[in-house]
Amino acid sequence: MIEIFSDFDGTLTNHDTLDLLLQRFAPPQWRDLDRAMLSGEISEREGLKLEMALIQAPDDLLLSTLETEILPAEGIEGFISLARRKGWPLHIVSGGLVAFAGALLKKWGYGDIPLWANDHRRNAAGGIEVIEAATPRLKENCSHCKSYHLQQALKRGSKIVYIGDGLTDYCPALLAHRAYAKANLLEHLRKHDFPAVPFDNLRQVARHLEENPV
Numbered sequence: 001m002i003e004i005f006s007d008f009d010g011t012l013t014n015h016d017t018l019d020l021l022l023q024r025f026a027p028p029q030w031r032d033l034d035r036a037m038l039s040g041e042i043s044e045r046e047g048l049k050l051e052m053a054l055i056q057a058p059d060d061l062l063l064s065t066l067e068t069e070i071l072p073a074e075g076i077e078g079f080i081s082l083a084r085r086k087g088w089p090l091h092i093v094s095g096g097l098v099a100f101a102g103a104l105l106k107k108w109g110y111g112d113i114p115l116w117a118n119d120h121r122r123n124a125a126g127g128i129e130v131i132e133a134a135t136p137r138l139k140e141n142c143s144h145c146k147s148y149h150l151q152q153a154l155k156r157g158s159k160i161v162y163i164g165d166g167l168t169d170y171c172p173a174l175l176a177h178r179a180y181a182k183a184n185l186l187e188h189l190r191k192h193d194f195p196a197v198p199f200d201n202l203r204q205v206a207r208h209l210e211e212n213p214v
């Protein structure tokens with residue numbers, strides 16, 4: 001059986017929701033944290049917590065901003081209907097926050113697709129406190145260890161398709177039988193000589209996957 005695992009931010013959406021919230025609601029030092037995470041100076045696990053703590057705006061404002069400005073990625077409808085038609089389970093694995101990703105998916109009519117992500121609450125200073133996804137972890141790098149979900153699917157004997165674009169996709173993509181990649185993930189996989197399929201939008205992913213199943 002083929003199982004599809006997809007990142008959320010920037011993969012199923014036109015923009016990264018966390019980046020948008022940081023751009024709008026955090027003081028500029030989040031950019032230094034982002035750079036430190038990408039260079040490996042600090043882990044995503046450390047960096048996400050520090051970044052999110054900079055956001056003090058209330059959740060309803062954050063959510064309404066996302067609902068206004070974040071759109072589903074180009075080709076999402078055809079991509080999801082391909083998975084449904086073929087009976088390929090689709091799992092969304094996100095390094096973001098479940099309350100926001102879940103609300104957007106529900107708004108777009110995809111609230112039934114399994115979604116794993118981090119949770120959040122407010123710290124004493126009013127900033128966002130990340131509650132790491134309860135998923136067991138294979139490694140310590142990320143707040144949400146996406147690789148664990150893929151490992152479970154491998155144990156089920158599934159062929160794995162992975163789709164992503166960023167730092168929290170580095171580990172899981174390397175476990176997949178087929179990885180569709182863009183942005184930082186594509187660069188990372190190329191560095192590791194992993195044969196990723198580049199993509200710009202989900203229409204291309206759906207077409208490629210339908211013509212070349214794993």
Ligand SMILES: [Mg+2]
Pocket residue numbers: 007008009010011016164165166
């Ligand atoms: Mg992403």
